[in-house]
Amino acid sequence: MSSCIHHCPSHHYQVRLPHRAGAGSLGPPRPAAASFALPSCLRRAARARAMSAEAPPGVAPAEPGPSATAAVLSEMVEDAAVWCAVHGLVVGDRDNPRSGTVPGVGLVHAPFSLLPARLPTSVWKQALELAPIFNELVDRVSLDGEFLQEALSRTKQVDDFTARLLEIHQKMMAVNKKEDIRLGLHRSDYMLDSETNSLLQIELNTISISFPGLGSLVSELHRNLLIQYGKVLGLDSERIPRNWAASQFADALARAWSEYNNDRDGRIVSVVYFRAGYAPNDYPSEAEWRARLLMEQSSAIKCPSISYHLVGTKKIQQELAKPNVLERFLDNKEDIAKLRKSFAGLWSLDNEEIVKSAIEKPELFVLKPQREGGGNNIYGHDLRDTLVKLQKEQGESLAAYILMQRIFPKASLTPLVRGGVCFEDLTISELGIFGGYLRNKDRVIMNNPCGYLMRTKVSSSNEGGVATGFAVLDSVYLTDEVAEFQLTTDY
Amino acid sequence: MSSCIHHCPSHHYQVRLPHRAGAGSLGPPRPAAASFALPSCLRRAARARAMSAEAPPGVAPAEPGPSATAAVLSEMVEDAAVWCAVHGLVVGDRDNPRSGTVPGVGLVHAPFSLLPARLPTSVWKQALELAPIFNELVDRVSLDGEFLQEALSRTKQVDDFTARLLEIHQKMMAVNKKEDIRLGLHRSDYMLDSETNSLLQIELNTISISFPGLGSLVSELHRNLLIQYGKVLGLDSERIPRNWAASQFADALARAWSEYNNDRDGRIVSVVYFRAGYAPNDYPSEAEWRARLLMEQSSAIKCPSISYHLVGTKKIQQELAKPNVLERFLDNKEDIAKLRKSFAGLWSLDNEEIVKSAIEKPELFVLKPQREGGGNNIYGHDLRDTLVKLQKEQGESLAAYILMQRIFPKASLTPLVRGGVCFEDLTISELGIFGGYLRNKDRVIMNNPCGYLMRTKVSSSNEGGVATGFAVLDSVYLTDEVAEFQLTTDY
Numbered sequence: 001m002s003s004c005i006h007h008c009p010s011h012h013y014q015v016r017l018p019h020r021a022g023a024g025s026l027g028p029p030r031p032a033a034a035s036f037a038l039p040s041c042l043r044r045a046a047r048a049r050a051m052s053a054e055a056p057p058g059v060a061p062a063e064p065g066p067s068a069t070a071a072v073l074s075e076m077v078e079d080a081a082v083w084c085a086v087h088g089l090v091v092g093d094r095d096n097p098r099s100g101t102v103p104g105v106g107l108v109h110a111p112f113s114l115l116p117a118r119l120p121t122s123v124w125k126q127a128l129e130l131a132p133i134f135n136e137l138v139d140r141v142s143l144d145g146e147f148l149q150e151a152l153s154r155t156k157q158v159d160d161f162t163a164r165l166l167e168i169h170q171k172m173m174a175v176n177k178k179e180d181i182r183l184g185l186h187r188s189d190y191m192l193d194s195e196t197n198s199l200l201q202i203e204l205n206t207i208s209i210s211f212p213g214l215g216s217l218v219s220e221l222h223r224n225l226l227i228q229y230g231k232v233l234g235l236d237s238e239r240i241p242r243n244w245a246a247s248q249f250a251d252a253l254a255r256a257w258s259e260y261n262n263d264r265d266g267r268i269v270s271v272v273y274f275r276a277g278y279a280p281n282d283y284p285s286e287a288e289w290r291a292r293l294l295m296e297q298s299s300a301i302k303c304p305s306i307s308y309h310l311v312g313t314k315k316i317q318q319e320l321a322k323p324n325v326l327e328r329f330l331d332n333k334e335d336i337a338k339l340r341k342s343f344a345g346l347w348s349l350d351n352e353e354i355v356k357s358a359i360e361k362p363e364l365f366v367l368k369p370q371r372e373g374g375g376n377n378i379y380g381h382d383l384r385d386t387l388v389k390l391q392k393e394q395g396e397s398l399a400a401y402i403l404m405q406r407i408f409p410k411a412s413l414t415p416l417v418r419g420g421v422c423f424e425d426l427t428i429s430e431l432g433i434f435g436g437y438l439r440n441k442d443r444v445i446m447n448n449p450c451g452y453l454m455r456t457k458v459s460s461s462n463e464g465g466v467a468t469g470f471a472v473l474d475s476v477y478l479t480d481e482v483a484e485f486q487l488t489t490d491y
Numbered sequence: 492m493s494s495c496i497h498h499c500p501s502h503h504y505q506v507r508l509p510h511r512a513g514a515g516s517l518g519p520p521r522p523a524a525a526s527f528a529l530p531s532c533l534r535r536a537a538r539a540r541a542m543s544a545e546a547p548p549g550v551a552p553a554e555p556g557p558s559a560t561a562a563v564l565s566e567m568v569e570d571a572a573v574w575c576a577v578h579g580l581v582v583g584d585r586d587n588p589r590s591g592t593v594p595g596v597g598l599v600h601a602p603f604s605l606l607p608a609r610l611p612t613s614v615w616k617q618a619l620e621l622a623p624i625f626n627e628l629v630d631r632v633s634l635d636g637e638f639l640q641e642a643l644s645r646t647k648q649v650d651d652f653t654a655r656l657l658e659i660h661q662k663m664m665a666v667n668k669k670e671d672i673r674l675g676l677h678r679s680d681y682m683l684d685s686e687t688n689s690l691l692q693i694e695l696n697t698i699s700i701s702f703p704g705l706g707s708l709v710s711e712l713h714r715n716l717l718i719q720y721g722k723v724l725g726l727d728s729e730r731i732p733r734n735w736a737a738s739q740f741a742d743a744l745a746r747a748w749s750e751y752n753n754d755r756d757g758r759i760v761s762v763v764y765f766r767a768g769y770a771p772n773d774y775p776s777e778a779e780w781r782a783r784l785l786m787e788q789s790s791a792i793k794c795p796s797i798s799y800h801l802v803g804t805k806k807i808q809q810e811l812a813k814p815n816v817l818e819r820f821l822d823n824k825e826d827i828a829k830l831r832k833s834f835a836g837l838w839s840l841d842n843e844e845i846v847k848s849a850i851e852k853p854e855l856f857v858l859k860p861q862r863e864g865g866g867n868n869i870y871g872h873d874l875r876d877t878l879v880k881l882q883k884e885q886g887e888s889l890a891a892y893i894l895m896q897r898i899f900p901k902a903s904l905t906p907l908v909r910g911g912v913c914f915e916d917l918t919i920s921e922l923g924i925f926g927g928y929l930r931n932k933d934r935v936i937m938n939n940p941c942g943y944l945m946r947t948k949v950s951s952s953n954e955g956g957v958a959t960g961f962a963v964l965d966s967v968y969l970t971d972e973v974a975e976f977q978l979t980t981d982y
Contacts, residue, residue, distance in 0.1 A: 088576060
């Protein structure tokens with residue numbers, strides 16, 4: 001790891017900090033009213049500092065000496081945890097049995113990275129640029145009912161859930177149902193692949209997008225920390241992009257409501273927002289399916305419509321990555337090139353050559369079940385075993401999965417705060433860009449990025465959303481490290 | 492209690508709600524994702540409704556029927572608890588052992604009243620009017636060092652803590668220390684006495700004023716609840732006065748800082764804010780006393796100065812209530828009349844006649860120790876026993892207490908929410924008006940009320956701050972019930 005300390009674009013500051021000060025041993029932590037264990041990262045930081053080639057040899061630190069740095073970071077942890085408590089950056093504490101059952105009790109600060117993740121400005125701009133193009137793509141694909149039905153025809157043989165969704169979609173096609181006003185609240189997730197030096201899309205979410213609220217808050221947390229401590233840390237709070245995800249999504253919903261009511265009078269439901277409905281568990285009985293159908297049949301704006309929902313499936317992601325498919329939906333060649341550049345390798349299990357490669361080198365692939373919801377991806381030995389088993393069965397069950405190129409983001413040592421305690425671990429980061437899209441017939445009312453979500457995950461875990469305990473909330477610190485990514489222009 | 496339902500000025504809405512709807516039995520609670528026990532208050536409400544003389548007999552409810560009302564209130568509890576979680580209206584959960592030790596963990600919504608407390612607009616205006624007068628009084632009294640030393644001379648014989656404060660004050664007098672810039676952040680607490688129909692001051696706090704932050708938030712909570720549910724409840728969110736206590740106090744501190752730096756250059760401490768220092772426990776060793784002295788000797792603006800601190804003692808409150816004492820400090824006769832009208836009976840234990848009365852009728856008095864910090868007041872039998880014991884001793888220990896007229900606020904049934912659960916209890920309310928004062932020599936820069944804090948306490952408890960578990964945070968709902976209080980004009 002040490003060779004990556006200065007160059008990996010996603011790394012955090014804990015490993016940079018020491019280089020700003022001279023060598024020296026770490027003093028004892030300041031005695032605080034609230035007793036914090038001294039983060040082990042600070043001790044490691046001191047060691048890294050002692051080894052740093054950047055620290056001018058023999059020169060005493062001009063600003064924060066070792067113990068000052070330790071004290072500052074310890075103070076930051078405390079300030080940050082308090083900030084979370086008084087600004088609603090909280091989640092339910094799994095250790096509290098009432099949490100999640102009774103609102104307002106058993107709260108704990110959301111797990112967060114103490115400092116924002118470094119990201120080259122060029123990559124940031126690239127990700128923002130992609131948001132309206134993906135928004136438009138979703139809309140165009142949603143209009144091609146035949147494509148959706150055809151692309152998912154094999155998936156539905158093996159996946160009852162997708163089959164039910166397709167059934168509703170089919171009914172809408174049968175009555176030629178048109179959605180004049182279409183609202184999309186999406187999030188496209190990316191990682192920076194160290195092998196190809198490129199920003200690669202992990203997935204595109206089109207239903208029940210999580211974290212616009214907490215994501216906005218953690219950016220504010222980091223800004224506030226850097227406003228207070230930026231000088232001593234040598235960091236500029238202005239390099240954290242503003243994040244209005246929550247209010248921009250709310251604005252999109254309000255504009256949809258307003259657009260709908262411009263044309264109609266009376267007290268009817270104008271916008272249906274799906275906070276659930278993306279997983280089989282959300283439909284415990286036929287009643288929920290009837291409700292879903294009823295909503296789809298109504299004239300209300302659905303966020304998402306059944307079509308938008310289906311466009312977000314992994315199978316469609318994989319279909320769109322095939323040669324010449326984007327061209328069916330988009331006209332602008334530059335846009336198409338930008339999208340394609342962000343696509344990782346995606347294959348169906350019909351592709352025998354790729355399946356063979358994956359069995360040989362499972363470490364280069366991820367096997368993804370067609371359905372939504374984190375925590376189900378298959379890696380390594382399990383991937384190999386599953387593929388071998390599926391090959392033997394030779395049935396339709398192959399259609400329940402897609403294979404994806406495994407992305408290798410560089411890992412960095414990051415101070416993470418969970419349960420009020422700071423600890424350091426090797427992490428990788430995943431950048432989500434929220435996108436809002438609203439159109440009424442031919443008039444596009446909104447099509448833009450709507451803030452972002454950085455999730456930083458302990459790199460030893462193959463996968464994991466923040467909610468499953470493997471990751472922390474994070475934000476972005478823009479850097480000028482452009483050179484490395486200009487290499488990827490011709491990719 | 493039932494006779495008080497329509498008239499007591501401090502009562503809450505739970506007992507009014509039913510009168511808006513027709514008679515009928517209460518339906519089952521709506522099944523909610525989060526399981527809330529149906530507040531017992533709702534069942535009682537239904538009974539009260541059935542008995543109500545105001546409900547037009549035989550007329551079906553025009554708006555929310557009984558079960559609708561139950562569902563609405565149950566929904567309100569849930570919404571309110573969630574609002575608290577995401578807006579920082581949280582406190583440490585005493586059931587969590589890490590809470591209070593590690594910031595950001597073991598959080599729970601602050602206990603609150605589900606609906607704001609009714610208060611006649613006339614009383615509200617009276618309380619606001621008093622704020623700048625009390626601010627000015629504190630300032631004037633603080634300048635009369637001899638008065639403070641003299642008034643507290645006997646107290647210091649029996650109270651080491653006051654003696655130490657007076658010692659510092661004496662040292663400042665000896666060197667003729669002047670505080671050109673004086674900053675006061677105060678809170679004057681009142682109750683509405685049902686015996687005299689008047690607003691009576693409980694105490695005036697001049698150091699480490701609590702709850703400007705949570706107080707502001709609970710007003711916002713109630714406003715938001717009424718914006719959402721006001722129509723169905725027949726309540727108007729605009730009747731909750733805006734509460735900017737936290738930002739107004741912050742503004743006062745910033746203006747003090749700015750005022751100080753107008754005259755000086757360089758990096759020195761300009762404002763010292765005391766978040767502690769008001770209780771003996773805050774001075775575990777001589778080091779803290781040396782620090783207090785050092786700060787007092789410095790040219791920094793102290794909030795509060797030692798003089799302001801001493802003016803807030805109960806003994807000074809009692810001295811100021813003596814005839815002709817206010818006239819020593821204030822010129823404006825109307826101001827003096829307004830202050831005096833808000834004074835409850837206050838006596839030193841030198842007053843043998845009053846001590847005799849208190850032993851005979853202890854229920855009409857409160858015995859207050861001289862020192863700060865809730866939970867130490869003595870009532871009833873204990874008051875009698877203590878007075879008898881003190882009389883026998885006949886020493887200086889009499890000076891450690893003052894006697895105060897016991898105030899009898901009307902009690903009302905109020906829905907309280909604690910730990911996510913709503914329950915109903917008989918409560919009384921105490922109104923605190925924050926006041927901010929800043930002057931530089933002859934120039935008064937700020938002198939105004941700075942928001943408010945309503946604390947609603949279970950009336951069976953004689954005393955108790957919110958933090959001690961006997962009370963909930965509350966806000967104000969202004970009513971037009973003026974008549975009752977016009978009676979008190981000549982009091």
